[in-house]
Each structure stands twice: as structure tokens, then as C-alpha cells.
Amino acid sequence: MFFFPLIIMAEEFLASFTSLHKNRPENQRPVSASIRPGEEKYMGKRKIYIVLTDTGTFFTRLIRLYTKSPFNHVSIAFDYYLKNMYSFGRKKPNNPFIGGFVRESRECRLFKRADCEVYSILVTEREYGQIVHSIHRLAANEKQYKYNLLGLFAIIFNRDFNRKHAYFCSQFVATLFNKCGRPLSEKSPNLTTPEDIRNSNELHLEYEGPLIAYPFSPKKQLPVARSYPFYIHGRESNPG
Helix, strand or coil: CCCCHHHHHHHHHHHHHHHHHHCCCHHCCCCCCCCCCCCCCCEEEEEEEEEECCCHHHHHHHHHHHHCCCCCCEEECCCCCCCCCCEEEEEEECCCEEEEEECCCCCCCHCCEEECCCCCCEECCHHHHHHHHHHHHHHHCHCCCCCCHHHHHHHHHCCCCCCCCEECHHHHHHHHHHHHHCCCCCCCHHCCCCHHHCCCCEEEEEEEEEEHHCCCCCCCCCCCCEEEECCCCCCCCCCC
């Protein structure tokens, strides 16, 4: 496709144009290279959480025009309260053109009005360790990684296009699970969309509703949200 090189040139121009601003100490947002292992276990297995969101930004609305899907961003987390989520996306809320590996908080401004679905998947200790190790390596070398904007255009033309050190959000999550032997989709990670992950038979739906309301108190449940199935008979059960 003749416009692929043009997109690559545009990405490189944006990266070089913003590098001085992005690399100033006051503008850097450190990403922790250490992930505390989740304490949730179920019959010798661990739970990992997959969070699909719709932030309602102009960029996500454009993506929705093509995908027709309610959620167009996906993150991975290792604890029930989603204290830290990991994905590929924008580094700065107001600038969709500066992207890469990010640590997200559900309390950040971008997620204040976001709707979400939270899923879980049970994995073995080996699978869990491989996924955590992969994220450790990404976090330790985050400056090498970019947001794979070109890969989004490749999906439109059903092109299995791989770029070194570049991911979009669903490609990142799908790659993590493919590497540990638990693919979430039959598609190549390079062609996997958030909707493909959402439809995976490997996942169990835990919650849907406003992200800012998760997790809500079982004594004061919100009518606009639904939770599955950790709150039973009005009291909190073991989350895993």
C-alpha cells in the first residue's frame, strides 16, 4: 500500500518533533518496572483482569465508526481493584499522537466518564509468571516502544503487519497471552481487536458499568452498573 510509508514518515516526524518536550524531566511520567504479584488465587491458579473501556474521546469515536464496537480500548491488570492497568495508548490525555507503553489508573481524567467491562481469566502460575515477566521487560525498556498507529490501518485491509517495538492496545494484550500459550483469539495478535478479546471464550465477565464506580460497595450498589459474581447475598465473597 503506497500510503504505508507516508504514515511511517508521519509517525517518525511526530516522534522527533515531540521528543524534546516528552523527555524533559518535568514531563516524564515514570512507569514502574515492578508489578506486585496478585494475591488472588483459585484452586492453585491466579486471576488476571482484562478491562475494556470507551473513553468517548474524538479519537475513539472515529475508531468506533469503523469497528461498530462499544469498547475500543483494552488494558490488563493483576489485582481486583485495578490499581494499575497496563496497555498501549496515549502518554498524555490531551495528545493522541504521543503514545506508547503506559501504566493507567482508573482515576485518571481520561477514565472519569468511561464505561467499561471488566473480565477475568484464570491462569496457571507459569502463565502468570510469563505475562508479568513480559510486562517487566516492556516497562524497563519503555522508551523503545511506540504506539502502532500503522497497525490499526493494516487491520482495515486485513494485513497481518508486524512492527518491531510497536503495539496497539489489543495487539499488546493478545501478544501477552499468545506468548504464554493461552491465546484469547484465533486471529493473529496483529489483527486482534478489542472486540475479538471481548468475545473470547476464555474470559469471565465480572462487571459492567462506569469505570469510576468499580468496585462499588456491596451495601450501596449502583443501579447503572452490574457486578458478577463476587457479591453474593449482600456480602463480599472471596474475589478469587
